Amino acid sequence: MVEENRVLREVVALYTQLSGLAVQDSDLRSVVALIADRLGVGAMVIDDEHDVLASAGPSPQAVEDVHHQLRQLDPGKVLAASARARRAITLPGVDDDVALVVAPIVTGEEIPAYLLTGRPAGGGAVEDLGLLATEHAAMICGIVLGRHRLVASVVGNARLDLVEALLLARDRSEFELHNWARHLGIDDRRPHVVMTVALEPPRGGRGGSAAGLARLAAFVERLLTARLSEATVARRDTNVVAIVAVGEDARAAVDEVTAVGRLCRTSSEARYPGSGVNVGVGGVCRGLADFARSYAEARLAAETTIRMTRLGGVVAFRDLGIQRLLSRVADVEDLRAFAADVLGELVAHERTNSTDYLGTLSVYFQQNDSPKRTAKIMYLHPNTVTYRVRRVEEITGLSLSSYRDRLTVQVALEILNGLGDER
Numbered sequence: 001m002v003e004e005n006r007v008l009r010e011v012v013a014l015y016t017q018l019s020g021l022a023v024q025d026s027d028l029r030s031v032v033a034l035i036a037d038r039l040g041v042g043a044m045v046i047d048d049e050h051d052v053l054a055s056a057g058p059s060p061q062a063v064e065d066v067h068h069q070l071r072q073l074d075p076g077k078v079l080a081a082s083a084r085a086r087r088a089i090t091l092p093g094v095d096d097d098v099a100l101v102v103a104p105i106v107t108g109e110e111i112p113a114y115l116l117t118g119r120p121a122g123g124g125a126v127e128d129l130g131l132l133a134t135e136h137a138a139m140i141c142g143i144v145l146g147r148h149r150l151v152a153s154v155v156g157n158a159r160l161d162l163v164e165a166l167l168l169a170r171d172r173s174e175f176e177l178h179n180w181a182r183h184l185g186i187d188d189r190r191p192h193v194v195m196t197v198a199l200e201p202p203r204g205g206r207g208g209s210a211a212g213l214a215r216l217a218a219f220v221e222r223l224l225t226a227r228l229s230e231a232t233v234a235r236r237d238t239n240v241v242a243i244v245a246v247g248e249d250a251r252a253a254v255d256e257v258t259a260v261g262r263l264c265r266t267s268s269e270a271r272y273p274g275s276g277v278n279v280g281v282g283g284v285c286r287g288l289a290d291f292a293r294s295y296a297e298a299r300l301a302a303e304t305t306i307r308m309t310r311l312g313g314v315v316a317f318r319d320l321g322i323q324r325l326l327s328r329v330a331d332v333e334d335l336r337a338f339a340a341d342v343l344g345e346l347v348a349h350e351r352t353n354s355t356d357y358l359g360t361l362s363v364y365f366q367q368n369d370s371p372k373r374t375a376k377i378m379y380l381h382p383n384t385v386t387y388r389v390r391r392v393e394e395i396t397g398l399s400l401s402s403y404r405d406r407l408t409v410q411v412a413l414e415i416l417n418g419l420g421d422e423r
Contacts, residue, residue, distance in 0.1 A: 014038050014133050018140045028054040028144055032115070035137040039130055041118035042066040045105065045141060049215065050075050053113060066118050069100050078102055083111050088135035090119060101130050103138035107146040115141055159184065163234040163241060166288070167194065167295040177288035184232050190245045192285045193257045194294040197224075197240040197264060198302045200276025213238065216272050223267055227260050241298075243291065250284040254316050257281050261314045278305045281316040300327060307332055308418030322414050335415045342412035346395050357395070360388045362417065365410055369400075 017038075021030055028045050033056040036043040042062035044055035057063040070078060073091055079102070082089050088103035099119035104111045115138040119130050166180045181188045197220050201213035220240045224233045230245040246253030261279035268277045280301025282294030297317035304320060304327040305311045311323070320327070329335055340347075346357060360378065364385065367373040371385040378385070389400065398405040 014136070018133075018137055021140060021144075026144060027148070028141055029056070031137055031141050031144060032056045035115075035117060035133060036062075039117060039133060041130070043115070043117040043134075043137075045113050045115050046070075047113045048079065048111070050079075057118075062118065066100065066116050069118075070116060073100070079104075079114055082114060086111075088131050088138065090131055101134040103134045105138050105141045105145060107142050107149065112149075113141070113145060114138075159232075160234045160236055163232065163243070164236075166243075166291050167241065169292055174288065177291075181288055184243075186232055186243060187245065188288050191248060191250070191253065192291070192294070193244045193246050193253055194282040194285070194291060194298045195224075195242045195244060195257050195261055196280050196282075196295065196298040196302050197242075197261070198276075198278045198280075198306065199238050199240065202272040202275040212272070212275075216268060216275050216277075219271060220264060220268055220277070223264055224260070227263065228257075241295070246284065253284055254281055254318060258314060258316050265313050276306075277313065278302045279314040280305065281314075283317055300324070303327060309420035310417050322411065323418055326411075326415060326418065332419070336419065339412040339415040339419075342398075342408055343396065343416065346392060347416075349395050355388075355391075357388050357392050358413070358416070360385060361392055361409070362413060364389060365413070 014035075017034060018031065021034065032043045032045055032054045036056040036058065040058055042055070042057035042065055044063060044066055045053045047053055052067070055063045057066070069091075078091065078100075082102045082104045086104055086106065088101055091100045091102060101117045101119055103115045105113040105115055115134055117130060117134045117137075162180050162184050166177065166184070166186075169177060169180075178188060186192070199213060199216055199220065201209040201216060217235045217238075217240055221233055221235045224231065224240065224242050228242055228244050232243045234241050242257075244257050246257065258279075258281050261281060265277045265279055268275055280298040280303070282297035282301070283290075285291050285294045301315050301317045301320060304323050305313050305315050307327060308323055317324070326335060343358070349355065350358060360374065360380075363377055364371070364374045367377065371382040371389075374380070374385045375382040392409075393399055396409070398409055400406050400409065
């Protein structure tokens, strides 16, 4: 009875302290630190992607013990069980490791995160204290997380409105543009580049396409914010936009931003297999009035990579070449029909005879009709290159020495290479 009364007093005192944190506008770290200190155990908050949002404990090892135990028990199943129960559950230890108490953190109808604590040593009433305290702390975490989400949503929407006003502005005064940029912390005396990331949700992702898309967009936003230290990043629905302050060298600036775009695509697809991430980079802006132009270029570049899959999903507007015009053809089937009319017989010949005339032709054009340079790149004899080019003319009925025929073949080849259709 004495022990039970002591535990009851501790529960009341802890509930009071936790409730005080909710009133004081504290963060998750404060809640986790309090529960870890009062229970003398490791504690952490993780989201539904198993990323740690906050952690604390009497020692680093105590926190690692909780994380290790979660991994041993299969995180997906553990969190799913807690979500179904919508209350704290106690899980037994594995191989004499620390046992876990897992409580869902509820905000509205969602469960965006979970509070995990090690089970206090002592058994009986002490274990009950750990279970009750974790459950109440999870409720406080839900209040804190919900409040922060609301504030972030309001701030994010206001920020996005300013970004969109700056990027979509038409016939606006320099004064208006300057004020919008100032509110966003953009120094309009520096050159900038606009990058846009078009997103499609992971196929078969957890929580459905809408939830999958939200997680993907949040991941891309965090990655760009971390990698582009001098950038204003905003997201809405299926797009993330970054306005990046760059150096005076325009080519180097676009190259650097494009490299971050490639990293973004690679990292996103590794984290969320099956997702669609297409990146376009606009030209350099020398003034606020250029932002709308660079944004339009970035969007066109991203849209082109979606249609022209051989571009690799990331491209700068300046590197599009003729794809800039091809991307404006409304129906992609019109492009396929044109390519088939010009190179259809050659494609059919390749399928039947397993030749590589199309590949040779691509390199040949890139090397300005030099059989010697083409042969060196393809590890062929120059005479073999000359023979293949002659066979292309025979099969297609076109003459590559004719300006009109050569241009027609080059455009058709760009379509085939860009669309990435099976040959």
